[in-house]
Amino acid sequence: MTTYSIAVLPGDGIGKEVMPEALKVLKRVGQLCGIGFAFRHFDWSCETWLKTGRMMPDDGMAQLAQNDAILLGAVGYPGVPDHLSLWGMLLKIRREFDQYVNLRPVRLLPGIPCPLAGKKPGDVDFWIVRENVEGEYSQIGGRFAEGTPAEGVAQTAIFTRLGTDRILRYAFELARGLGRPHVTSATKSNGLFHSMPYWDERFAAIGRDYPDVRTDQYHIDILAARFVMSPERFDVVVGSNLFGDILSDLGPGMTGTIAVAPSANINPEKAYPSMFEPVHGSAPDIYGQAIANPIGQIWAAAMMLDHLGEAEAGGMILRALSAVLERADAPRTPDMGGSAKTADLGEAIAAAL
Amino acid sequence: MTTYSIAVLPGDGIGKEVMPEALKVLKRVGQLCGIGFAFRHFDWSCETWLKTGRMMPDDGMAQLAQNDAILLGAVGYPGVPDHLSLWGMLLKIRREFDQYVNLRPVRLLPGIPCPLAGKKPGDVDFWIVRENVEGEYSQIGGRFAEGTPAEGVAQTAIFTRLGTDRILRYAFELARGLGRPHVTSATKSNGLFHSMPYWDERFAAIGRDYPDVRTDQYHIDILAARFVMSPERFDVVVGSNLFGDILSDLGPGMTGTIAVAPSANINPEKAYPSMFEPVHGSAPDIYGQAIANPIGQIWAAAMMLDHLGEAEAGGMILRALSAVLERADAPRTPDMGGSAKTADLGEAIAAAL
Ligand SMILES: CC(C)[C@H](C(=O)O)[C@@H](O)C(=O)O
Ligand SMILES: CC(C)[C@H](C(=O)O)[C@@H](O)C(=O)O
Numbered sequence: 001m002t003t004y005s006i007a008v009l010p011g012d013g014i015g016k017e018v019m020p021e022a023l024k025v026l027k028r029v030g031q032l033c034g035i036g037f038a039f040r041h042f043d044w045s046c047e048t049w050l051k052t053g054r055m056m057p058d059d060g061m062a063q064l065a066q067n068d069a070i071l072l073g074a075v076g077y078p079g080v081p082d083h084l085s086l087w088g089m090l091l092k093i094r095r096e097f098d099q100y101v102n103l104r105p106v107r108l109l110p111g112i113p114c115p116l117a118g119k120k121p122g123d124v125d126f127w128i129v130r131e132n133v134e135g136e137y138s139q140i141g142g143r144f145a146e147g148t149p150a151e152g153v154a155q156t157a158i159f160t161r162l163g164t165d166r167i168l169r170y171a172f173e174l175a176r177g178l179g180r181p182h183v184t185s186a187t188k189s190n191g192l193f194h195s196m197p198y199w200d201e202r203f204a205a206i207g208r209d210y211p212d213v214r215t216d217q218y219h220i221d222i223l224a225a226r227f228v229m230s231p232e233r234f235d236v237v238v239g240s241n242l243f244g245d246i247l248s249d250l251g252p253g254m255t256g257t258i259a260v261a262p263s264a265n266i267n268p269e270k271a272y273p274s275m276f277e278p279v280h281g282s283a284p285d286i287y288g289q290a291i292a293n294p295i296g297q298i299w300a301a302a303m304m305l306d307h308l309g310e311a312e313a314g315g316m317i318l319r320a321l322s323a324v325l326e327r328a329d330a331p332r333t334p335d336m337g338g339s340a341k342t343a344d345l346g347e348a349i350a351a352a353l
Numbered sequence: 354m355t356t357y358s359i360a361v362l363p364g365d366g367i368g369k370e371v372m373p374e375a376l377k378v379l380k381r382v383g384q385l386c387g388i389g390f391a392f393r394h395f396d397w398s399c400e401t402w403l404k405t406g407r408m409m410p411d412d413g414m415a416q417l418a419q420n421d422a423i424l425l426g427a428v429g430y431p432g433v434p435d436h437l438s439l440w441g442m443l444l445k446i447r448r449e450f451d452q453y454v455n456l457r458p459v460r461l462l463p464g465i466p467c468p469l470a471g472k473k474p475g476d477v478d479f480w481i482v483r484e485n486v487e488g489e490y491s492q493i494g495g496r497f498a499e500g501t502p503a504e505g506v507a508q509t510a511i512f513t514r515l516g517t518d519r520i521l522r523y524a525f526e527l528a529r530g531l532g533r534p535h536v537t538s539a540t541k542s543n544g545l546f547h548s549m550p551y552w553d554e555r556f557a558a559i560g561r562d563y564p565d566v567r568t569d570q571y572h573i574d575i576l577a578a579r580f581v582m583s584p585e586r587f588d589v590v591v592g593s594n595l596f597g598d599i600l601s602d603l604g605p606g607m608t609g610t611i612a613v614a615p616s617a618n619i620n621p622e623k624a625y626p627s628m629f630e631p632v633h634g635s636a637p638d639i640y641g642q643a644i645a646n647p648i649g650q651i652w653a654a655a656m657m658l659d660h661l662g663e664a665e666a667g668g669m670i671l672r673a674l675s676a677v678l679e680r681a682d683a684p685r686t687p688d689m690g691g692s693a694k695t696a697d698l699g700e701a702i703a704a705a706l
Contacts, residue, residue, distance in 0.1 A: 082543035083550055091544070115581050117470040141509070141547035152513035155548035156494070160505035190435035191444070191598065194494035195508035197436055221598045222634075225606025228468050228581060245544065245574045246599065253578025281575075 003036030004308055007067040007273070011089070012045045013282025014292035015073020021294035021346025022071065022301040025317060028350045029305070033313045040067060046077035046085050055088030061096055069304050070275040073297065074282035087139070090277075095133050097272035099265035100163065101170050102130035102244060103303070104279060106231075106251030106261070109295075111325035112336050114256045116228065124255055126234040127178070129171040130244020132265055134163040135195075137241045159195050159240070161202065168206040170268065171238035172213050178236070183207075185217040186239035186247060199240065224250055252279055257335040259293035262300035266307065274307050276300040286334075293333040294346045295321060320352040356389030357661055360420040360626070364442070365398045366635025367645035368426020374647035374699025375424065375654040378670060381703045382658070386666045393420060399430035399438050408441030414449055422657050423628040426650065427635035440492070443630075448486050450625035452618035453516065454523050455483035455597060456656070457632060459584075459604030459614070462648075464678035465689050467609050469581065477608055479587040480531070482524040483597020485618055487516040488548075490594045512548050512593070514555065521559040523621065524591035528566050531589070536560075538570040539592035539600060552593065577603055605632055610688040612646035615653035619660065627660055629653040639687075646686040647699045648674060673705040 006026075010019040023039060030037055042063070044056045055075075057063075064070055075090040076082050093099070108114055108124040116124070141155035168185075175183050185203045189196035200217065207215045218226060220243045226233070227250055239247055252261035261279035278296025286292060298321060305314035324330050324345070331345045332338025359379075363372040376392060383390055395416070397409045408428075410416075417423060428443040429435050446452070461467055461477040469477070494508040521538075528536050538556045542549035553570065560568045571579060573596045579586070580603055592600055605614035614632035631649025639645060651674060658667035677683050677698070684698045685691025 076543065081550070083546050086543045087546065115470055116468055137544045137546075139546050143547070143551070149514065152511060152516075153547045153551040154509050154511050155545055156507050156509045158505060158507050161502065163505075188595070188598075190429065190439045191490045191595065192508055193436050193440065193490075193492050194496070194506045197434070198496065198506040221602035222606075222611070224577060224599050224603040225611050228603065228606045229609075242541070242544070245541075246577050249574035250577040250581065250603070253575075253581045256582075258575070258578050 001034050001036050003038055004068040005038045005040060005066065006304075007042060007064050007070040008039045009042045009044060009070060010073040011075045011282065012077040012085075013074055013284050013287040014280075015075070015282055017287070017290055017292045017342050018278065018294040018297035019071070019073045021342060022297040024346050025298050025350045025353070026301050028353050029313045029316055032316070032353060033310070035310055035313055044089060045075075046080040049080050049085060049088065055085060061093070064093065064273065067273050069273050069308060071301060071304060072275055072277035074278065074280065076282050078284055091137065093275055094265050097267055097275070098133065099267045099272070099274055100131065100133045100166060101264075101266040101268060102132035102248075103264040103266060104128045104130065104248040104251070104261060106248070106255065108255040109260060109325050110322055111327070111330060112256040112260070114254070116231070116254055119231070124231040126231070127174060127236050128244055128248045128251060129167065129174060129236060129238045130248060131163065131167040131239070131241050133241070134158055134160060135241035157195050159198055164199060164202045165206055168203055168238060171236050172206060172210040175213050175236040176210065180235035181213040182235040183213055183215050184223070184234055184237045185215065186220050186223050186237060186243040187217050188220045188243070190219060220246070223247070227251060228254060248279060257293060259333070259335050260295040260299065262296055262303050264300070264303040264307065276304040276307070290341050290343065291334050292342050293335050294342050298346070298349055316353055317349070321349050323352050324348045354387050354389050356391055357421040358391045358393060358419065359657075360395060360417050360423040361392045362395045362397060362423065363426040364428045364635065365430040365438075366427055366637050366640040367633075368428070368635055370640070370643055370645045370695050371631065371647040371650035372424070372426045374695060374702075375650040377699050378651050378703045378706070379654050381706050382666045382669055385669070385706060386663070388663055388666060397442060398428075399433040402433045402438060402441065408438060414446070417446065417626065418450075420626050422626050422661060424654060424657060425628055425630035427631065427633065429635050431637055444490065446628055447618050450620055450628070451486065452620045452625070452627055453484065453486045453519060454619040454621060455485035455601075456617040456619060457481045457483065457601040457604070457614060459601070459608060461608045462613060462678050463675055464680075464683060465609040465613070467607070469584070469607055472584070477584040479584070480527060480589050481597055481601045481604060482520065482527060482589060482591045483601060484516065484520040484592070484594050486594070487511055487513060488594035510548050512551055517552060517555045518559055521556055521591060524589050525559060525563040525566050528589040529563065533588035534566040535588040536566055536568050537576070537587055537590045538568065539573050539576050539590060539596040540570050541573045541596070543572060573599070576600070580604060581607060601632060610646060611649075612686070612688050613648040613652065615649055615656050617653070617656040617660065629657040629660070643694050643696065644687050645695050646688050647695050651699070651702055669706055670702070674702050676705050677701045
């Protein structure tokens with residue numbers, strides 16, 4: 001029996017509530033498929049920061065590196081500035097483990113009220129490939145003329161050819177692999193004078209290696225509008241760190257609740273562990289009530305299994321969660337219009353495996 | 354009789370098709386209200402660029418400066434790189450005339466099929482205040498290590514205190530003036546390490562001068578999702594140049610067609626003429642068929658009248674276009690699900706005044 005060592009980081013807020021449900025589902029699928037998991041628990045969080053001034057210990061990254069994958073809940077909590085908590089853990093792990101691909105499905109699930117008129121499961125079903133380690137998210141910049149009327153800040157986005165090409169190539173390969181040879185690029189080359197014309201140039205260059213893949217590109221503003229107006233037209237959408245971030249909340253929002261969406265932070269070369277998390281954040285507003293929807297976290301665990309080469313087990317989880325949602329009497333958390341608790345939904349999915 | 358001198362720049366593509374309809378409506382409302390217009394026509398466009406290598410002549414800005422306002426169609430056409438055509442005209446005018454406010458309504462009009470389930474006019478009705486001259490849209494940056502594997506580009510966003518404070522203040526004043534004392538700020542301070550924490554800091558600082566105005570803020574990713582999931586919760590949304598750009602296409606997309614949305618580029622101090630345009634672009638894909646929806650351009654003309662102090666005439670235009678859309682037999686262009694021509698709709702609105 002293969003046993004995988006999984007670093008478990010619930011993090012903050014509802015991360016701590018949804019994580020147990022994902023572990024429950026993983027254990028059950030492991031029993032059924034003969035897969036072992038050694039879960040290593042890390043309680044690093046904003047509480048750690050408040051006590052120690054840091055999100056993780058000195059050798060934190062070395063500890064994580066010893067695992068096959070990382071399952072993360074959510075990071076960030078009132079009392080700790082977001083940019084410090086995030087750059088001290090979530091973004092730090094993405095970068096230092098070179099998880100340059102962020103892969104996020106946008107898929108309307110059965111039984112979830114959809115804010116778009118007349119859409120049913122199947123109508124909204126595509127992938128977002130987000131550049132995950134460079135671009136607009138940068139620590140380069142600072143404040144000038146501090147305290148004077150001329151005060152301001154500068155923030156520099158960096159796009160490297162290496163970083164741009166590899167994410168574009170990943171998107172093209174994914175589209176081919178899915179048998180949906182169509183890639184849409186998010187750009188804003190009319191407004192962002194240096195970064196986005198370069199992105200477009202590399203998109204065209206990489207695209208020449210994939211003559212079988214149809215391409216199109218939209219400026220991010222009209223692309224956001226088209227997501228809502230005609231979600232059917234997308235297969236694989238590739239975007240920069242910031243644009244991918246925006247589109248991958250908008251997409252799940254269009255499917256009724258962002259709480260169901262998973263996010264895979266992948267180092268395709270497997271030089272480092274990859275990290276799997278829900279798209280949602282720590283949601284301080286609902287934390288403590290045990291009503292958070294665990295589906296994003298559970299689906300993230302399924303993506304982790306796919307990445308580990310256990311696609312059959314990953315597929316079982318996805319089928320189980322669809323089966324539960326299809327039932328009229330499914331336990332639905334408040335974000336899906338019901339009044340179920342986090343654990344009710346987690347149990348039901350584990351039982352449906 | 355007051356006569357206003359209006360610079361008319363149809364620009365490219367469907368800009369040339371929708372502009373005549375706006376002028377038709379302006380002339381009619383002028384007759385009814387006793388307002389005169391001296392239209393000065395400028396044919397600057399991407400064709401000019403292809404002939405001369407520039408979008409406008411040397412003294413172009415000086416020519417424009419002599420007018421009370423500018424009515425613009427759309428800029429950009431295949432054959433001319435977007436970032437050159439836009440920075441040579443649209444963005445140049447916004448910047449050199451210090452039109453630092455971009456004001457855009459998001460409003461579901463009657464009779465337009467809405468992609469959001471169960472929404473009716475009144476449910477989606479708010480304003481976006483976009484910073485219009487600094488921030489992410491900058492010419493600062495360039496390419497490094499060109500032609501080597503280390504190649505890349507850098508792009509620097511600049512947020513000044515002056516620029517940030519004045520747009521935030523405008524948003525607060527607007528919210529007060531509308532009697533809807535509630536401002537939502539678009540941020541991304543968790544990811545954009547320098548620019549957005551500063552934006553948040555200034556939002557909090559300016560907000561202290563408006564204790565009667567309720568405030569909230571969302572990261573741009575979840576904000577985009579919330580637009581779709583609960584548009585009712587917004588009154589005035591304030592965002593940076595890029596975030597405002599994205600939200601002000603997404604918003605109109607949610608109302609069924611971005612072709613109806615107007616955009617006012619305002620210099621509140623009236624040191625320079627302000628500029629009014631539709632949100633949509635030059636739409637090369639439909640140009641030449643005379644099927645473009647002229648409502649965005651016509652509504653932009655109404656906003657121009659408001660700005661010139663002719664709010665009564667502006668209001669008449671808005672009522673006329675609503676009245677036309679409410680009619681079952683209204684001429685609807687294809688984007689609104691019909692087969693009417695641009696001129697049919699323009700005529701109908703002019704006739705309904
Ligand atoms: C054409 C483009 C440069 C412009 C912008 O990004 O400002 C447009 O999208 C707009 O919103 O007016
Ligand atoms: C929390 C935040 C820094 C993060 C991001 O912007 O990447 C989140 O929104 C996400 O999408 O994973």
